[in-house]
Amino acid sequence: MKIDVLSLFPSMFQGVFGESILKKAQEKKAVELDVIDFREFSPHKQKSVDDYPYGGGAGMVLKPEPIFEAIDHVTSSGEKKPRVILLCPQGETYTQKKAEELSNENHLVFICGHYEGYDERIRENLVTDEISIGDFVLTGGELGAMVIIDSVVRLLPEVLGNAESAEKDSFSSGLLEHPHYTRPAVYRGLEVPGVLTSGNHAHIEEWRMKESLKRTWERRPDLLESYPLSQQQKDWIIQLEKEKKRVE
Structure with missing residues (x-):
């Protein structure tokens, strides 16, 4: 699986992608993880990625150009269109069922926004899935993307040492998991x-x-x-x- 993350703060992912299961999954070649600073795709000299909303209002809105250009950059012309996931409080609430669905894809792209919101043309023309990890607001989409990526990658073949571990997790079976015990008795x-x-x-x-x-x-x-x-x-x-x- 190939996973690209579009973020203004790529260094946030270094610790998460460099430890534990996500690190092992990359070493096993089960997944390729890349984080792209979409500020680099801004057409402006100052590399600005946001602007005031038309019609007035509070906050700033992410401009379409950097996101569109970044998506073009991570998408090969001949490949099947990837699943493009927008981290958004308006999206569907994330579930284990959604994780299992996404784990069957070859290429995922995550858009991590900031500020007040996105130019609607991004949502309407690029995005295949809008996802929220819960009914609360975060500063940006990075933490949500990390949560989703971890839950998806652990489902890939051979990532976990025991395939049954994922199958018997809470929510995978439809029920919460039973209690566990180990030594000493x-x-x-x-x-x-x-x-x-x-x-x-x-x-x-x-x-x-x-x-x-x-x-x-x-x-x-x-x-x-x-x-x-x-x-x-x-x-x-x-x-x-x-x-x-x-x-x-």
Whole structure:
């Protein structure tokens, strides 16, 4: 996969791209990451990239020329048009499902904006996806791009040491992940659930599914609205509801 990031602050990405999974993914040639300072594509002597909005108003607006020229620079004439992602509070809320969708692409381009907004011609003529990482406002799109890139790259083949790690993550299965334990089996009088040390893999899988369902039911019941529950899972939820009532 090729990922290009258009940013006014490319140095922000040095630490993120040079450590952990993203570093390993580049070493494995699973992804090529480049950050382009789109100020370099400004046609103005002062390299300005923003201007006052037509019609008046507060704030500055990113001009179209630097973004259009930068997109031309990172896009080969013969290649399939890349997915061009605009980090924007007006965009769709980012989800694991979207990460999985983007992980199937060959080329992603992220536009990280600043100031009051973008010239609308950028949105209408270049962008394929508008994405928000949540209902809050950041100074610019860089942090959002880092979040999305990390979540996408870890899904690429052979990036994680164990392919099942990504498949069983919270949200990938549609449910929150079950609790995890490791050695020692007893620490300060706190014991690991006996089923996990029993060696009975069928019982372990059942325990994990129950705990995953319980955690989702307790913390993110909204996820269950679209989850295809089996009859057994429905019965487990009924039992959880009865236990809650008894406690209350």
